[in-house]
Amino acid sequence: MSRLDRLDPDHNVWHWLAVDLRVWRLERNLSQADVARICDVDNSTVSNWESGTAKLPQRRAETLDRVWKTRGHFTRLRTLAESSHDPNWFDQYTQYEERSDTISAYSALTIHALFQTEDYARALIAGAQIVDDVEGAVATRMARQEIFNRPEPPDEVRLYVRQTVLEDPVGGPEVMRAQLAHLLDMSQHRGVVIRALAKSKATHAGVDGSFTILRIGQAEYAWSSAVGGGRLVSDPVRVREYRLQYGRIGDDALSRDSTRSLLRELMEAMK
Incomplete structure (x- = not known):
């Protein structure tokens, strides 16, 4: 066909x-x-x-x-x-994600899937109670992280994340501490940038929720998460709006070194 x-x-x-x-x-x-x-x-x-x-x-x-x-x-x-809502949007998004040259993600409620540990992902998926095959869903999510192991991995994967997301003990203190350690380790990798938005910055350009911008060659796509699905945006004018918003979020984020210090502090607090 x-x-x-x-x-x-x-x-x-x-x-x-x-x-x-x-x-x-x-x-x-x-x-x-x-x-x-x-x-x-x-x-x-x-x-x-x-x-x-x-x-x-x-x-x-x-x-x-x-x-x-x-x-x-x-x-x-x-x-x-x-x-209009397209039920195939997420499938299309993950196909683009797999081929992306750069990924710019902002996480307002949970850590982005590309940075989740298996136990953290399992706790999220099981807690949401929206799938019957939890282990299958976990495996699918972990498979997305293979982009870091491509012969030519993305040039840059950038994550901005709210401090409150880092403090939520998803799966319990032990699981969350391991998740923070994973973020700390990932932040040392070439081409990976992780920066947090401190709680003291309560109002910023990311208050409307999480989104991700993907670049493949000269084309860019934006994915906006939502309950029961999400929205994939391909129109260059609208994607540019997401890019400008992402830049404003970055203006308010902690530096990379300050974010690493914050991760260490939160890990200590969860002992």
């Missing part, structure tokens, strides 16, 4: 957009190369839009509406897709 055959435009708005792009292109007797020239992208990008493996950016949708005189059709359809 081809990628086109797997599209489900009746139940997925992104797939609807992908199918419409192909239909309207063929109606105009245009090739993918023609659309690539219109949108100033390469041929493979258009192919990915039509197969649903990449999302048509807002700016390109506006370009197609202008050139094809479609009266805002693609722009409106893309806006609808962006506002």
